Amino acid sequence: xxxxxxxxxxxxxxxxxxxxxxxxxxxxxxxxxxxxxxxxxxxxxxxxxxxxxxxxxxxxxxxxxxxxxxxxxxxxxxxxxxxxxxxxxxxxxxxxxxxxxxxxxxxxxxxxxxxxxxxxxxxxxxxxxxxxxxxxxxxxxxxxxxxxxxxxxxxxxxxxxxxxxxxxxxxxxxxxxxxxxxxxxxxxxxxxxxxxxxxxxxxxxxxxxxxxxxxxxxxxxxxxxxxxxxxxxxxxxxxxxxxxxxxxxxxxxxxxxxxxxxxxxxxxxxxxxxxxxxxxxxxxxxxxxxxxxxxxxxxxxxxxxxxxxxxxxxxxxxxxxxxxxx
DNA sequence: AAGACGAAAGTGGTTGA
DNA sequence: TCAACAACTTTCGTCTT
Numbered sequence: 001x002x003x004x005x006x007x008x009x010x011x012x013x014x015x016x017x018x019x020x021x022x023x024x025x026x027x028x029x030x031x032x033x034x035x036x037x038x039x040x041x042x043x044x045x046x047x048x049x050x051x052x053x054x055x056x057x058x059x060x061x062x063x064x065x066x067x068x069x070x071x072x073x074x075x076x077x078x079x080x081x082x083x084x085x086x087x088x089x090x091x092x093x094x095x096x097x098x099x100x101x102x103x104x105x106x107x108x109x110x111x112x113x114x115x116x117x118x119x120x121x122x123x124x125x126x127x128x129x130x131x132x133x134x135x136x137x138x139x140x141x142x143x144x145x146x147x148x149x150x151x152x153x154x155x156x157x158x159x160x161x162x163x164x165x166x167x168x169x170x171x172x173x174x175x176x177x178x179x180x181x182x183x184x185x186x187x188x189x190x191x192x193x194x195x196x197x198x199x200x201x202x203x204x205x206x207x208x209x210x211x212x213x214x215x216x217x218x219x220x221x222x223x224x225x226x227x228x229x230x231x232x233x234x235x236x237x238x239x240x241x242x243x244x245x246x247x248x249x250x251x252x253x254x255x256x257x258x259x260x261x262x263x264x265x266x267x268x269x270x271x272x273x274x275x276x277x278x279x280x281x282x283x284x285x286x287x288x289x290x291x292x293x294x295x296x297x298x299x300x301x302x303x304x305x306x307x308x309x310x311x312x313x314x315x316x317x318x319x320x321x322x323x324x325x326x
Numbered sequence: 327a328a329g330a331c332g333a334a335a336g337t338g339g340t341t342g343a
Numbered sequence: 344t345c346a347a348c349a350a351c352t353t354t355c356g357t358c359t360t
Contacts, residue, residue: 300352337353
């Protein structure tokens with residue numbers, strides 16, 4: 001406060017740190033004086049701000065290893081670990097940090113501590129639930145090949161639903177599957193409900209119920225699932241080339257513009273569009289094959305693709321004849 | 327024989343009274 | 344809670360390649 005430096009200190013102790021031009025003399029020579037914790041204009045000597053906090057470490061390191069060794073922080077917070085990876089663990093060895101044996105009194109003390117620590121950590125009902133749920137989440141998402149960020153999101157959702165007491169009376173597995181399904185949809189990487197249901201030991205119906213509950217109670221806004229989001233996965237499973245994918249997306253966009261997509265199962269739409277594109281680009285797959293990966297029936301593929309062909313006016317080439325009637 | 331087609335009946339979910 | 348409804352599924356016989 002009583003600092004003598006920067007005689008021209010004036011009212012502008014601006015909080016914004018992104019000023020590079022000096023408001024006094026207009027020169028661009030504002031510099032950061034880390035040693036003093038000040039920002040000073042080299043041109044006129046005005047102190048723009050002082051008593052700045054140095055956010056860096058207080059130690060110095062001269063090599064990468066040293067940097068590693070001195071760092072006191074660990075891995076980032078992980079929501080998929082039930083205690084976020086933060087809880088302290090009391091070692092099971094009866095030695096102190098120097099490796100000496102503990103005195104008998106100390107030993108029994110540690111024993112007691114350990115016991116209570118374990119009880120409080122894993123055995124409170126919420127934590128026990130979480131521990132189990134996170135294990136299930138890990139199992140399920142690795143089986144489905146769900147990437148980390150989405151798992152973390154699912155874990156966050158699960159925590160929220162525990163807070164809201166949604167899990168009570170429902171199976172942990174069902175709730176976990178529902179959060180995972182929701183997380184995938186939020187991140188625009190939807191998986192078919194059936195696929196998630198198959199991978200977990202929850203039937204489709206239960207899963208759907210939990211999912212809807214989740215939406216209502218946590219009031220999450222989930223973008224309507226877009227058939228386009230499925231295209232790359234399906235195309236990949238059918239080993240179709242990228243031109244086919246592009247054409248499929250194009251078809252879906254045009255269908256959407258024509259209002260063909262409202263109220264229709266996105267899976268069926270994606271399947272039908274892929275079918276059409278695969279024929280157009282001469283990489284034909286059977287309705288059966290496509291229906292299988294999209295988890296709809298051939299009939300649905302057929303109905304959708306008929307509509308698409310009719311409405312988009314794709315009656316060209318080797319498309320089977322189509323009748324004008326309705 | 328496999329794939330495509332379409333009719334008819336059945337199913338699960340949504341909506342509105 | 345129930346009926347009506349739209350979309351989808353199942354099933355099956357026929358046609359096409």
